[in-house]
Amino acid sequence: MxxxxxxxxxxxxxxxxxxxxxxxxxxxxxxxxxxxxxxxxxxxxxxxxxxxxxxxxxxSVQECRELLDLYENRDRSSRDVKAIAVNRIKEIEEKLQELQSLHDELTHLSETCNGDDRPDCPIIRGLAS
Amino acid sequence: MxxxxxxxxxxxxxxxxxxxxxxxxxxxxxxxxxxxxxxxxxxxxxxxxxxxxxxxxxxSVQECRELLDLYENRDRSSRDVKAIAVNRIKEIEEKLQELQSLHDELTHLSETCNGDDRPDCPIIRGLAS
DNA sequence: GTAAGGCTTCCAGTAGCTGGAAGGTCAAGA
DNA sequence: TCTTGACCTTCCAGCTACTGGAAGCCTTAC
The missing domain is CATH 1.10.1660.10 (Multidrug-efflux Transporter Regulator; Chain: A; Domain 2)
Structure with a gap:
């Protein structure tokens, strides 16, 4: 114990x-x-x-709850577990795409910015429009 | 108004x-x-x-606060803005890597799972060990 | 005897909203 | 004139998944 x-x-x-x-x-x-x-x-x-x-x-904690149920229950079918996992994978893929396009847009904005003392800034302009 | x-x-x-x-x-x-x-x-x-x-x-809202300051302030240097953006890009890249390896691991687990009525499930085993 | 470190409960705060209750305001229709 | 509906106001609570801290009890070592 x-x-x-x-x-x-x-x-x-x-x-x-x-x-x-x-x-x-x-x-x-x-x-x-x-x-x-x-x-x-x-x-x-x-x-x-x-x-x-x-x-x-x-x-999520809720998903953990379900997974723990399945983990505990020796009679559970692997189908139930797979359904949860596949769901999670789909969410991850969506998030990946979203982040990737975010990354590309922001990188583009950043690359066109001189990063000097002058106030004209493509990043600010890009965010404003 | x-x-x-x-x-x-x-x-x-x-x-x-x-x-x-x-x-x-x-x-x-x-x-x-x-x-x-x-x-x-x-x-x-x-x-x-x-x-x-x-x-x-x-x-983040805090970053928005800073960006709004720069947005408002005509004298701000684009360097300040770029620093915030570059920071954000780095965070996004880290998150992307993390999500990608998560995705690969989970996909691997899911692929080795039959998804049938039998209780033996590689996903559960993979999460437990 | 006392100090350190573990344990307990309970309360509050984190981020960024979102929902709901109770109530004031205003314009249109019967 | 009354009332209905759509606005607006403030305040309080809840969401996720913890995390930090206060106040206080228990045990062990010196």
């Missing part, structure tokens, strides 16, 4: 975040010690690591 | 957002009418449009 600090170390998550996940019932401790300390078993440690990974993959 | 609703239409921003920008002193109305309505002149309309564009380019 791990106290919250030990769980934090074991999962590479901030203590505050582990407590937060408990508060929102995402990953709840398996129990409490006599003095009221949260106690985590190996099972919860794994769920916390799973959550950290999923979060770093950009899954 | 525009009331807040007219300003919203003219700038293609939600009314709530225009009011919010006034609240945080980003773009303040030039005055108030007798009945207390916010009034915007063409100058503020342009600043609102400028802000909308800059926000859509991913500049």
């Amino acid at each position: 791990y106290t919250i600090g030990d769980a934090a170390k074991a999962t590479n998550l901030p203590t505050k975040t582990v407590r937060y996940y408990a508060d929102i019932d995402l990953v709840t401790p398996s129990g409490r010690s006599d003095n009221g300390y949260r106690l985590y078993s190996d099972k919860e440690i794994n769920k916390l690591i799973f959550t950290r990974r999923a979060r770093s993959f950009g899954f | 525009y009331t807040i609703g007219d300003a919203a239409k003219a700038t293609n921003l939600p009314t709530k957002t225009v009011r919010y920008y006034a609240d945080i002193d980003l773009v303040t109305p030039s005055g108030r009418s007798d009945n207390g309505y916010r009034l915007y002149s063409d100058k503020e309309i342009n600043k609102l449009i400028f802000t909308r564009r800059a926000r859509s380019f991913g500049f």
Whole structure:
């Protein structure tokens, strides 16, 4: 059994975040010690690591909730999981495109700017029009 | 002079957002009418449009504040503006790389998943380990 | 005995809005 | 004249996913 600090170390998550996940019932401790300390078993440690990974993959907390359900449920079909992942991939692709065109526009504006002491600035002009 | 609703239409921003920008002193109305309505002149309309564009380019409100200062100040050097833009481009490039590797990893996981009724799922396994 | 470090709860703040409630203002129509 | 609807006002709350801090209890070491 791990106290919250030990769980934090074991999962590479901030203590505050582990407590937060408990508060929102995402990953709840398996129990409490006599003095009221949260106690985590190996099972919860794994769920916390799973959550950290999923979060770093950009899954929202809500999606993590669904994924944890699937992760826990041995009977789940891989189809359910794949649907969530494919959704996420599509979102990432949209965001990539958006960022790319942003990048290109801004780079173009920046390249046409002298970056000197004179006030005439294509970037400002580009943003204004 | 525009009331807040007219300003919203003219700038293609939600009314709530225009009011919010006034609240945080980003773009303040030039005055108030007798009945207390916010009034915007063409100058503020342009600043609102400028802000909308800059926000859509991913500049933070704080950066918009700086850009608006430069936009207003005829004596500003284009160097100052370019510095902000270059900074932003660097951030975008980092985010692009991050998203790209995320995309590749997730796509890989998804491709190795059958997406059928059986519970064995490489995505779940990939997230857990 | 006390100091350090862990734990607890609760409250507030972050960014950038967005939604809603309660109420004032104004023009048009029955 | 009354009322309806569309404006506008302020203020408060909520969204995401934490993060920081205060006040206070518990345990261990010196």
